[in-house]
Amino acid sequence: MDSRQPPRLKASLPDVRPLDRARSLKVKLSVVVVVSVLIAASITWLGLRNGLGPTKTFPLAIIFSLSFTLLIARGMTSPLREMTAAVSAMAEGDYSQRVRATSHDEVGQLALAFNAMVEEIASSDQIRRDVIANVSHELRTPVAALHAQLENLVDGVVEPTPATLHTALTQTERLSRLISYLLDLSRIEAGAAELRVKEFAVGDFLEDAVGALTMLEAGKQLDFVVDVDPGDLTITSDPERLRQIVTNLVQNAIRHSPYGGTVTVVAREEGDEVLLDFLDEGPGIAVEDRERIFQRFARGGPNSRSVNHPTSGGTGIGLAIVRWAVDLHGGSVRALEAPKGARIHVRLPKNHTLVGHQPS
Template sequence: MPTGPSSGAPHHHRLPDVRPLDPLRSLKTKLGVLVVATVTFAVFVTWIGLQNQFGPTRTLPLAIFLSLVITQILARGMTSPLREMTAAVQAMAAGDYSIRVRATSRDEVGQLAEAFNVMAADLDASDRVRRELIANVSHELRTPVAALQAQLENMVDGVTEPTPAALELSLEQTERLTRLVTYLLDLSRVEAGASALVLDEFSVGDFLEETAQAMSMVEAAKGLSYVVDVTPPDLVLEADVERLRQVVTNLLQNAIRHSPHAGTVRLDAYPVDDEVVIEVSDEGPGIAPEDRDRVFERFTRATGTSRQPSTTGGTGIGLAIVRWAVDLHGGHVQVADTNRGATMRVTLPAQARPAPGVTTESET
């Protein structure tokens, strides 16, 4: 947490910003020390003047003046964080979230300064996320829209014939747009805190087979093979089917995006104690170790030597939605260690144990 002088804040001080009272833990104690110090100093100056044959008409005004100077200097150090916060708030209103205040005191003002710095850091992070979201979404929307527009213009102008292959290319761009809109709608639910689950008990094998078959029809261009292996075959799970379908679909789309042509995507499921593990594996370049803890953060894509964002076409949203949906169920998701490709491992309680605050209802 930054505790030095604020960066970018104005420093037009007529009096020095000294803080000898910073070690004191209470503002009331500081005020008491300030009063005692100024009164004692005034009495001492008056006594010195009288000892040197100066009358009260000269010693008393001098004592009052010097006491006021000391009070101003000490009070300025006590209230300096408040002035810095005022300047920082004005800078934030203009869009600058980089300013931090100097939080060195231990009293209530110092605690307020520390809390202010935390808030400023959070706002700075949120602003960066907002800018990244605008950049990512703008790029992801522009690419399929431009391609779709060019294809349709060529057909309208007679440059190309509306053959099945040309129409298929247009359909792929439309599907890409649909996926992006779906991601954004899911993200809005995350931001709104939507946390209701409709619980039902279902066969994991049938569920994975249906999801893989649906994805294979949509993403048929790469000629991928889908292998579903559930042990035992009658494995069941209690969860929100639609939320879990959202999880597996996003993981499959991620695996398909990084898989080589004619590669294999595996879906494995097996029990561990009172939990069910679902794994989605691909034969792609894998995920660099330094990226594994952050790929589930919003708007984050792998930037290591493995999966490059320039070739993935991902939005950085899908895996964040996966973690959100898994968290709702009281489970967790991670990138498993593998020798080849990438394996996304989802662990869920076999009997539903939703996260605190999540409302549930049973499927009727």
């Protein structure tokens, strides 16, 4: 049997499914019982009319009734056997097999859910493979550059000038950022982390966080705008986790901004919440991807942009870390429609008073 085709049943009995239109397994079983009884009664009646005794009539009635029952039951349970074969194939890494879901009853619904689950597992497995390859590349590039730089310094090929040391420092910082991403991902997988909150000024915090990222614009000559209203707005939050939110979203905006574009961070007070908007002038995010991009290892479609898309240069976990950090604060994050480019909207409670909080 070709391992990439749906599992086939043995050819001892045909796989017939005349009861697929029934929407309940109870109805199917009732039909099978009634028809089996009618077959047995009919054969018994015909046998007695033609002078056949009970010793010949009853065995024939039993044989025909059982044959009908086995034939129909085979078709009813066929999806369950196909699931068993598909699970065995999945255990060996083959996610191509699917269950033939033609009935409308509980077994058919289970088959549809099983196929959807296999699709999701196959997609997640492929995305994880892509992420591993992408992270490996991201690690290899700064390591190779740093190794070459240090080797030249040791061999005396170049002098330890401020420029060469700055290059080495840049690569080290790039490595540190990537390692921080991976550590954050492990915390997401564990499902727990601490919050250490304190009160601080939102304006000063955003100016400092965004200012530290302006060097990452890679010669795009971007303008960075931080707009806070009111100017003395404060928040009681975990500054380290909030910096993760700002850093990932601003890096995302930088990565997808066009040459000479503007990256805008807006903070507003609304009741007991602080609203943050991160806007850029890039290609935007497709409507169908606006929820999916915050999932771990998710990627946008071909006409959408996402930090998780392999061509974007990201590690594939930036927006997942954003959602994780926002959820720790009891807030929300989503992608909204923007007149131009993309808009990521974050809502955080203004006063988060839990210290050492661990999400359930």
